[in-house]
Amino acid sequence: MTAVPRPARQSRAVEAQQGVKDLIVRRGLVAGDPLPTESELMEELQVSRNSIREALKALQAVGIVDIRHGFGMFVGRMSLAGLVDELTFHSRITLQNGKNHLAHLVEIREILESGLVQRLIDLGQEADLTPISDVIARMESEADEGLVSPETDRLFHDLLYRPLGNPLVSQLLGAFWDVYYQLRDHLGEPDEPPLDVAKRHRDMYTAVLAGDRAAAEAAVHAHFHGVRNRLARLRG
Incomplete structure (x- = not known):
């Protein structure tokens, strides 16, 4: 039997990827729904x-397909893990560059x-920010002990924007946070004392509660001031 040239095999695999995606859309499948077996896909897609x-394998790598050995194949749930890995890698190799990727991510x-x-x-009273007060109290308690934990910092932002009802906000901010967290040891010591970190978070919370747009925007910019300083220090 004549071997199929590699470019031809790759082309057929790409066509098969598109075929599987089209099948998911055509059948109205959603995350978690079971997919046909390999044999059924071979027959339907004629590959x-x-x-x-x-x-x-390629679709699994980008989260479109979830293969659970012993259970079957399912439509994958959206994940930004691949994006985080790529952004972390490219940010790491450009950290000493004045136009490094991490600085761009922080700006975004x-x-x-x-x-x-x-x-x-804009949501006004519809935005229930009650859970934030407990997180702020925990953050201030941690600051008194000398360090605001990354988990508390992340929880603050997750709960703050949850009333918007947009799950992509949490995932996208979480992806940015993951990249920064993985590279934190490359950035040197923080410039801000922990109590200042806690205060900047409280300022954001207080401004939103008061409906003060200017103060809320100023608080966000102040919150990122320490990160910008650490990145500027890397650039010399």
């Missing part, structure tokens, strides 16, 4: 087993949060 397996997140606090103020 070889190797092409199907290569396609499924700062702009995003500046807009999100305005959306919260």
Whole structure:
């Protein structure tokens, strides 16, 4: 049997990937729904087993397909893990560059949060921010002991924007946070005392509660001041 050239095999695998995605859309499947077996996909898409397996492996890597050995294949749930890995890698190799990727990511997140606090103020009384007070109290308690934990910091932002009802906000901010957290040891010691960190978070919370747009935006920018300083220090 004549071997199929590699470019041809790759092309068929790419076609199989598109075929699987089209099948998911055509059947109206959603995250967690079971997918047809390999044999069923081969028959429906008219491709070889190797092409199907290569396609499924590629789709699994980007979270479109979830393969659970012993249970079957399912439509994957959206994940930004691949994006986090890529951004972390490229940010790491450009940390000493004046135009490093991490600085760009921080800038994007700062702009995003500046807009999100305005959306919260638009919600007014519909935005239930009650859970934030407990997180602020925990943050201030940690600051008194000398360090605000990354988990508390992340929880603050997650709960603050939850009333917006947009799950992508949490995932996207979480992705930015993950990249920064993985690179934190490369940035040197923080410039801000823990009590200042806690205060900047409280200022954001207080401004949103008061509906003070200018104060909310100023608080967001102040919150990112320490991060900008650490990045500027890397640039010399």
